[in-house]
Amino acid sequence: MNIQFKKGVLELCVLSMLGRRNCYGYQLVNEISKNILISEGTIYPLLRRLKSEGFVTTYLEESTEGPPRKYYKLTSLGLKKEEALKSEWFSFAENVNNFLKGSNM
Amino acid sequence: MNKKGYILKLSELIHDLPKEEKEDILFDYEEHFRIGLEKGRKEEEIAISLGNPKTIARQIRAESMIKEAEKTTSANNIIRAIFAAVGLGFFNLIIVLGPAIGLVGLLIGLFAAALSITVSGGAILFVSIFGPVLEWGMYIPLAPIVSIPLGIGLIAIGLLFIIGVFYLSKIFYGLSVSYLKMNLQIITNRRNK
Numbered sequence: 001m002n003i004q005f006k007k008g009v010l011e012l013c014v015l016s017m018l019g020r021r022n023c024y025g026y027q028l029v030n031e032i033s034k035n036i037l038i039s040e041g042t043i044y045p046l047l048r049r050l051k052s053e054g055f056v057t058t059y060l061e062e063s064t065e066g067p068p069r070k071y072y073k074l075t076s077l078g079l080k081k082e083e084a085l086k087s088e089w090f091s092f093a094e095n096v097n098n099f100l101k102g103s104n105m
Numbered sequence: 106m107n108k109k110g111y112i113l114k115l116s117e118l119i120h121d122l123p124k125e126e127k128e129d130i131l132f133d134y135e136e137h138f139r140i141g142l143e144k145g146r147k148e149e150e151i152a153i154s155l156g157n158p159k160t161i162a163r164q165i166r167a168e169s170m171i172k173e174a175e176k177t178t179s180a181n182n183i184i185r186a187i188f189a190a191v192g193l194g195f196f197n198l199i200i201v202l203g204p205a206i207g208l209v210g211l212l213i214g215l216f217a218a219a220l221s222i223t224v225s226g227g228a229i230l231f232v233s234i235f236g237p238v239l240e241w242g243m244y245i246p247l248a249p250i251v252s253i254p255l256g257i258g259l260i261a262i263g264l265l266f267i268i269g270v271f272y273l274s275k276i277f278y279g280l281s282v283s284y285l286k287m288n289l290q291i292i293t294n295r296r297n298k
Contacts, residue, residue, distance in 0.1 A: 024136075024140070025133055025136060025137060026136070026137050026140040026141065029137070033154070039154075039155070039156030039157075039160070040137075040154045040155050040156060041134070041155035041156040041158075041160075041161045042156065042160075042161065042164065044130070044133045044134065044137075044161075045161065045164045045165050045168065047133075048129075048130070048165070048168075049168060052172065065143050066139065066140075066143060067139070069136060069140070070132070070133065070136060
């Protein structure tokens with residue numbers, strides 16, 4: 001798959017998952033890699049970038065299974081970004097679908 | 106590779122990052138291993154699906170250096186960012202290096218010119234006021250009514266010129282940082298394949 005494309009999609013998937021609920025890193029990696037083939041280690045640098053750009057924040061939360069885990073939470077800026085990327089994706093996907101079906105020709 | 110080997114390898118590859126940032130990064134990967142083990146996966150299996158530590162380190166390093174250069178303006182930071190980018194296979198840079206050095210030379214030249222205008226204005230002003238008093242054999246072949254405003258004018262023009270050069274340098278610095286960022290994006294995309 002086109003790499004530029006995949007990278008943008010990865011960011012969208014992370015933001016969208018965090019839009020539904022706060023997650024720890026492993027959870028994000030696990031859910032996303034179920035659906036998309038990725039090199040799992042690259043999600044952490046992505047999360048660091050999202051944090052430094054102010055789209056997510058982190059906090060520690062106790063876990064029943066062991067030591068506390070680092071959770072990621074969407075900021076209001078991140079929520080806006082998620083909505084913008086999502087609508088961009090839907091209109092893009094719709095256009096591509098229409099094109100492939102030939103209804104635009 | 107097991108957990109210990111993977112973390113050690115990664116920490117060696119990012120050893121020159123600020124201590125806090127390094128610990129933060131390693132914490133993420135350690136946690137990833139820990140939770141994976143809790144879910145019943147094997148260390149080697151987790152290491153493989155994380156991917157090559159070299160690829161991860163390259164991505165982290167280049168992003169960190171460029172961020173640093175963006176945050177605190179210094180020649181040292183921009184040079185570090187350039188080297189990190191070159192490490193990523195950023196050969197594009199070699200093509201722009203010539204013009205970039207030329208531009209830096211131009212900025213230095215402009216600064217020198219601005220400084221000499223200011224200094225000469227100062228000298229004219231000084232000599233027109235104190236020349237006759239000090240008897241150092243310096244004189245201006247102009248009446249003080251002309252040479253004093255001339256000196257002040259030259260100082261003002263020189264200072265404005267210096268400010269202009271300062272802003273030009275800032276713009277140039279900003280452009281260099283965004284150029285590096287753009288290239289970083291192209292390269293990390295290619296590496297993620």
